[in-house]
Amino acid sequence: MSDDSADANKMPLLEHLIELRQRLLYSVIALFVFFVICFFFAQELYNFLVQPLADILLERSTPEHQRRMIFTDLTEVFFTHVKVAFFFGAFIACPIFLSQIWLFVAPGLYKHEKSTLAPFLIASPILFFIGGAMVYYAIMPMAWEFFLSFEVPANEGGLAVQLEAKVNEYLSLVMKLIFAFGLCFQLPVIMTLLARVGMASSEGMRAKRKYAIVGVFIVAAIFTPPDPLSQISLAVPIIILYEVSIWMAKLVEKKREERAEEMERELDDETGTD
Structure with a gap:
């Protein structure tokens, strides 16, 4: 076999690898852009995630004792904002990820395979969003009410047992619930x-x-x-x-x-x- 024929056989694979690299690069750039945008709004996005708990705690607050969230590490809030920005950035960039996957694999699929795979790529993020919305609007308010029912008010001879939620621990719990429900859906x-x-x-x-x-x-x-x-x-x-x-x-x-x-x-x- 001549060198020219060997190069001809290698070219298609090389072209696929170059295209794959480009698709991955587009996806990473999209994730980075949305991450930067979300980072500027990280506090507002975190407030959105904490709202179900805030609604309950504000009802239990008194002028003498305002409920709050705490952090015990100097870098905790910063890295929490980074996680929030990455979480929302990845979710917003998900359609771009899926479209790049589709553009890469679609040319090698038959017509009936395209008609089979396309609905799944569309339905998957929609179902994940529905699962996340359900846990946020339905499950979390009930769950937080249940767990906060274990608080004990102060009385004579006893100490109060009250929630002092940590910023990063709350975010980790919320993200786990959203991922769990999204995957179930x-x-x-x-x-x-x-x-x-x-x-x-x-x-x-x-x-x-x-x-x-x-x-x-x-x-x-x-x-x-x-x-x-x-x-x-x-x-x-x-x-x-x-x-x-x-x-x-x-x-x-x-x-x-x-x-x-x-x-x-x-x-x-x-x-x-x-």
């Missing part, structure tokens, strides 16, 4: 993809529905406070999403059967023609 995407590659089926998911419901309530008990209302608030949407996953898997199976029948007809026509 990816269930339809994951199960539909598994059905697409043949690792799951609608009939199998139906048969294991009762086990899935038990598992959902176990997950809800882990990620929510131990009160029934919070657990049900997470469990019910996930169960609904599980049913949606069964329906989506059924659609995938139906399309697969239609494609198989179409290929059989084309094969029969070719055989008959010969």
Whole structure:
């Protein structure tokens, strides 16, 4: 084999690597730009995350004792702002990440593969956003009310037990909850993809529905406070999403059967023609 033919075989791979580097570079630049923008508004963004707790604490405040949040390290607030800026910056830049992934892989996909993958790239961030919004507006207010119910007022001969929330610890807890709920809401995407590659089926998911419901309530008990209302608030949407996953898997199976029948007809026509 000549050197020219060897170079010709290497060029496509080299071009793919160059394109991949460009796509990654665009994604990193987008993340950096949004991170810088969010950093200038880090305090406002943090106030937004702390608002569910602030609403409750302000109701419990008195003129003599104003509730507050504390930090015990000189660098704690700064690095908390960095985390907040990165968290929101990554979320805002997510559509750009996904679009760059799509632009990189789409040229190598067949038409039916493009029509299959595109909806998942769109649905995934939307479902994550819905899960994060649910934990912020529904779960967190109930959870904070529950945990703050363990405060003990001061009395004669006893000391008060009151929350003095740390800035970084609160952010870590909120981010864990948002990620947990956002990932739970990816269930339809994951199960539909598994059905697409043949690792799951609608009939199998139906048969294991009762086990899935038990598992959902176990997950809800882990990620929510131990009160029934919070657990049900997470469990019910996930169960609904599980049913949606069964329906989506059924659609995938139906399309697969239609494609198989179409290929059989084309094969029969070719055989008959010969």
